[in-house]
Amino acid sequence: MAKLTFPEIRRGVQALSSLYVERRNQLGAGAALTGAGKRAAFAMFYSPLHFLLVREIVRSLDAARSVRAILDLGCGTGIAGAAWALETVPHARVVGVERNSWAASECRWTYEALGIQGSVRAANIEKLRIPPDTAVVAAFTINELDGPVRDRLLQEFLRKSSRGAPVLIIEPIARRLVPWWDGWASQWVGAGGREDSWRFKVKLPERLALMDRAAGLDHKELTARSLWLPGRP
Numbered sequence: 001m002a003k004l005t006f007p008e009i010r011r012g013v014q015a016l017s018s019l020y021v022e023r024r025n026q027l028g029a030g031a032a033l034t035g036a037g038k039r040a041a042f043a044m045f046y047s048p049l050h051f052l053l054v055r056e057i058v059r060s061l062d063a064a065r066s067v068r069a070i071l072d073l074g075c076g077t078g079i080a081g082a083a084w085a086l087e088t089v090p091h092a093r094v095v096g097v098e099r100n101s102w103a104a105s106e107c108r109w110t111y112e113a114l115g116i117q118g119s120v121r122a123a124n125i126e127k128l129r130i131p132p133d134t135a136v137v138a139a140f141t142i143n144e145l146d147g148p149v150r151d152r153l154l155q156e157f158l159r160k161s162s163r164g165a166p167v168l169i170i171e172p173i174a175r176r177l178v179p180w181w182d183g184w185a186s187q188w189v190g191a192g193g194r195e196d197s198w199r200f201k202v203k204l205p206e207r208l209a210l211m212d213r214a215a216g217l218d219h220k221e222l223t224a225r226s227l228w229l230p231g232r233p
């Protein structure tokens with residue numbers, strides 16, 4: 001807000017919202033994170049909303065037990081790994097993986113601001129091998145990947161979990177945004193995991209509520225779907 005006015009950020013929120021919902025074909029080109037208005041909207045509107053949402057999901061799944069390290073795939077500003085880590089005692093270490101350099105630097109800021117022991121890898125998750133002994137979260141990321149990459153990751157997640165690591169996937173509730181969901185869910189449940197749809201009533205912090213109303217949105221309820229494989233303690 002030091003550089004942009006409230007209406008400029010509000011337009012950024014509206015542009016980002018329309019990009020994610022109506023013009024998804026442009027996401028692959030990184031269109032979501034171009035321009036100061038959209039970046040501001042991503043960092044100060046959608047990221048806090050996702051933080052609140054992921055925290056509710058982690059609490060509802062009782063996912064924080066015995067997690068010591070978290071890998072956050074497509075971490076953006078780092079909120080999913082951060083929300084999970086802050087629920088763990090002692091707080092888990094987090095590694096964020098992000099291909100966009102602006103988001104990666106925001107992620108470093110998030111970890112520092114929230115007192116999280118975290119680091120960021122500027123990398124493409126398409127080629128990533130997941131290290132052992134780390135929990136994995138991917139929030140609103142898998143739907144941005146191409147089919148073959150998604151297929152490879154699905155197999156890698158199932159393998160990881162069979163070796164003991166918890167895996168948490170979070171995606172939008174709107175089915176048309178995740179046409180691959182049912183295939184993933186059936187393999188997930190077959191591997192002993194669970195599939196959920198969530199709807200949380202939340203009281204938004206005042207600034208978020210103000211921007212929400214101004215942008216013509218309504219986030220009194222936060223929604224998402226998730227896949228959870230608890231791994232082995």
Ligand SMILES: C[S@@+](CC[C@H](N)C(=O)[O-])C[C@H]1O[C@@H](n2cnc3c(N)ncnc32)[C@H](O)[C@@H]1O
Nearest residue numbers: 050074075076098099100124125126139140144
């Ligand atoms: C919708 S954002 C979600 C960010 C964050 N996880 C959240 O929940 O707020 C998707 C993120 O994934 C990143 N991303 C997409 N494809 C990627 C890839 N192949 N490698 C690394 N990051 C990727 C994008 O740059 C973006 O920051």
